[in-house]
Amino acid sequence: MKKLFLTLLLIGAIFTNIDAQNNIKKNENSFIKDRISFNIGGGYNSRPSYYEYDRIVMSFEGLYGFNNWLEAGAYFSYLTESFVNTYYCEPGRVNVLDYGLKGRAHILPLIIKPSFYMVDIYGNLEVGGHSVFYRNRMGMNIDNNTQFCVNAGGGIGFNFNKFFGIFYECNYSNINKLNHRYGFMFRF
Secondary structure, X not given: OHHHHHHHHHHHHHHHHHHHHOOHHHXXXXXXXXXXXXXXXXXXXXXXXXXXXXXXXXXXXEEEEOXXXXXXXXXXXXXXXXXXXXXXXXEEEEEEEEEEEEEEEEOHXXXXXXXXXXXXXXXXXXXXXXXXXXXXXXXXXXXXXXXXXXXXXXXXXXXXXXXXXXXXXXXXXXXXXXXXXXXXXXXX
């Protein structure tokens, strides 16, 4: 993972250098409007759990830029980790899926023109479902459930150029309370 991150960071630095050498007039166009943004990353919910080991978290987002400051689309995140069921004394895994619609409002393009900046500050809102699936070695499903979830907060992104960057989000939800997300951002 570390090698992948360093490779993507190097590629981003090369594209930033090429972009900086191009005509400055290009920055007058929006880097959000009519573009599709893909975010791929990891995350962590800060609510302590009974198990919290052997944890894997992945998140994916696909957003479309409606104007200079607003993006909306779909999100999906997947968390899996090991647990020990105290009732059955049997180890197993829990799988958590979060999915739904997401909106993101970028703050700097509302205040300053042109719209492309190395640092991007934004607020976001996610509305969707939160499904939990427990499974032990005996194949028994225990306490599976789905709930309505609202997740709101803010984030900061560092854009190496108009097409590639990294991001960090801190959000608060009705399910996980405080949660964090980080990863890579790609725009086309």
